[in-house]
Amino acid sequence: MADGTRKLKVGFADQLRDIEVALPAGEPQPWDATTKLDVVGKPHPRIEAAAKVTGAARYTHDQRPAGLVHAAVLRCPHPCAVLDALDLEPARGAPGVLAVLAVAKVGDRLLFAGQDVAAVAATTPQQAHAALARIAVRYSPQPFVVDTTAAMQPDAPLVHRAQVRERSTEGDEPGTPTGSSQRGNLRMSPSQKKGDVDKGLRQAKVTHEATYSTQAHTHSALETHSIVLRWDSPTSLTAWCSTQGIFSVRDELAEVFGLKPQDVHVITDYMGGGFGAKFGASAPGSRLGFIAGELARQARAPVALLLDRREEHLCTGNRPDSIQQVTLGAAADGSLTAIKVLAHGSGGIGTGAGVGRNAFAIYTKCPNIRVESHDVFTHAGPATAFRAPGHPQGAFAIELALDELAVKLGKDPLELRLAHNEHPVRRHQFELGRKQFDWDNKRKRVADERQRNTRLRHGVGVAASIWGDFGRGKAVVASLSVGRDGSIELRNGLQDIGGGITTVVAQVVAEVLRRPLADIRVRIGTSELGPSVGSGGSNTTSSVTPAVRAAAEAVLQQLRELAGKQLAARRPEDVLWDSKGARVGGKSIAFVDLCKHIAGEAIVATGTRPDTYGAYPSRFMGGNSVAIAGVQFAEVELDTWTGLVRATHVLALHDCGRVMNPLTCRSQIQGGIILGTSYALSEQRVMDRRHGVMLNPNLDSYKIAGARDVPAIDVVFTEVHTGANNTGAIGIGEPATIPTAAAIACAVFSAIGTPVRSLPLTPDRVLAALGAIPTAAPARG
DSSP states (O other): OOTTEEEEEEEETTEEEEEEEEOOTTOOOOOOTTOOOSSTTSOOOOTTHHHHHHTOOOOGGGOOOTTOEEEEEEEOOSSSEEEEEEEOHHHHTSTTEEEEEEOSOTTOEEOSTTOEEEEEEESSHHHHHHHHTTOEEEEEEOOOOOOHHHHTSTTSOOSOSSOOOOOOOTTSOTTOOOOOEEETTEEEOOOEEESOHHHHHHHOSEEEEEEEEEOOEEOOOSSOOEEEEEEEETTEEEEEEOOSOHHHHHHHHHHHHTOOGGGEEEEOSOOOOOTTSOSSSSBTTBOHHHHHHHHHHHHTSOEEEEOOHHHHHHHSOEEOOEEEEEEEEEOTTSOEEEEEEEEEEOBTTBOOOOOOHHHHHTSTTOSOEEEEEEEEOOSSOOOOOOSSTTHHHHHHHHHHHHHHHHHHHTOOHHHHHHHHOOOHHHHHHHHHHHHHHTHHHHHHHHHHHHHHTOSEEEEEEEEEEEEEOOOOTTOOEEEEEEETTSOEEEEOOOOOOSSOHHHHHHHHHHHHHTOOGGGEEEEOSBGGGOOOOOSOTTOHHHHHHHHHHHHHHHHHHHHHHHHHHHTTOSSGGGOEEETTEEEETTEEEEHHHHHTTOSSSEEEEEEEOOOOOOOOSOBSTTSSSBEEEEEEEEEEEEETTTOOEEEEEEEEEEEOBSOSOHHHHHHHHHHHHHHHHHHHHTOOOOBOTTTOSBSOOSTTTSOOOOGGGOOEEEEEEEOEEOOSSSSOBOOOTTGGGTTHHHHHHHHHHHHHSSOOOBSSOOHHHHHHHTTSSSOOOOOOO
16 A cells, blocks of 8 residues: 555455555544444433533523623514615613614615514613614515415516626535526526437326425524624623524634634634524524624614514525426336436525425436526525425425336335435435334235225335535644643534533544543634634534544544553554553553643643545535435325324434434434424415414424324434545444434325325315315425
């Protein structure tokens, strides 16, 4: 092998093989299929759990810097209006008011109900909201459209009068297509294609064509968007922020206020969820960072801007809806000849309605594929990245369409998928799931219940996911120190948004240094602790753990050299290291005693993550990242008299590279399935087409799955050794939610024999499919 080249054993289950990878200088030997680990890969409770369950953990809402005052925002009540007049003086004289701010200007055209107009800061939240009522404001309402289909019509009111620039956040999926064009309320993106779809459809002996729709889906994180901002000097500030991206918040605040990034200090000690909507100092539809900063500057006091649940629904982001026309063609033997998808979706005034990856990149044995995804602008709050952007919508349409085609072909839908999927891990998951889920026998019971026309029916479905390992090279600088007292501390400006990364990085350090996990102190959550990535795109673990391991290995090397001097080793390789410390021959020194010989206060080393250098078993859509496979089987119980659907069981088989902590990883997958179940059965933003406002901006009528709605969940890890980085870690946050709604929809189809082609699968839609009531129109918005 050439210098810097290493042989790795990669693969999964009994499908292992050797590959050679070129390692960057200083990169430790990657953990592969031959590596035996003692701490990493074992279940460990979250190390911050005690702080959370006792209430000691302090979130942004809990921050109370001295002199804190409270902000409130006046929001436009109209879906489209011109701001004719705005007089802040009545609010300025209200009790407790310390600052007022015009966010919109007279003459501005406001584009959705909930858009920022003005803001105040007052001594108490009650005084701030009372002051808003005193602001004298006058609007001229304008024509609007909030329905996606209506917005596509030539005579629809125009949402944007200029070209919309491509928006992105740190949580967006890498590789978003460019080269889009805009006409009216339509923004057309380049198609994804291979082969000749029209020719493939002409060759088909059996075809299927149908339209599938999905609803707008709001993020509804437990902790709302919030920021507490304090000016420490005229040119420096501190911001406590509920964010997935400490450094994106820092950079945004620096840009907005003309500061140097190093003079902006961002803190996120704990965070109550994000799902993709919390990457900046502001929300997608509200200038929170600017408002808090300007009010704090005027008031000469720290300002807390904490959104309520209604605001969270209106202006902080959503998953776009979709209308997908799917056409499939198959030969007489069942082999696919064509997959064609034409999708339109609305992210309100924003972009992000692409849904193509599932149809284009999973069933790749089909020779002819074309997917077109277009944005439709409406007068509603803007979309933003939401846990696997575009994928749950795309999975729902293509997977249910495949099930409908399978019926026409007289084939088992699982067999149809196996015949067209080339990813070895996913094929393994399909076959393993068939056995563990008891697919064949359950399908027989489903067929029997339909034949007997029972009231209560069971149904089973299966669906697949695809995602990429988007670990970011050189974006993380992890610092590790070992003190003369034996203390071990890891530092990085990472934020733990609830996935358990704090525990995982501690495990990596404990593994390398052979120390107890309880001895590892992890300091994260502030921009002062070194560069890191935002927690989005499922890139956190695969970006951070390799940098942490590199730092830990560098520290270990220094400890071994120190031990060699103390034990008079002739060669560095003579020093053996274990959980007790170091030994050379018959001589040994305990870890704590060795640390007393450290020169100065501590041994310190930093580590970074190089670019991905391996991608087994396949690459994600032509890039250098690993294609992550996942499969979910779902079972439902359905009442044909009431139309009520209950998801009873989900078997999830997922690939996340090397499983770093089975306990937290299983929790991530379970959370993704719960979110997907909620999306499948109940969650939907409902817009009033006549008045252009959201009708359910709360958690009473915006229905999120509760404890009684959660199915029994079984998780099976497909551990894949990829050779991608030195820990072998890849992400699981996004993949876990992609196939859930699709599998549930396929299960409903199997139970009643008629597809329900619109999400969510509410009783009225199920009854309409059964012919018990007139057809229910899909929700828009």
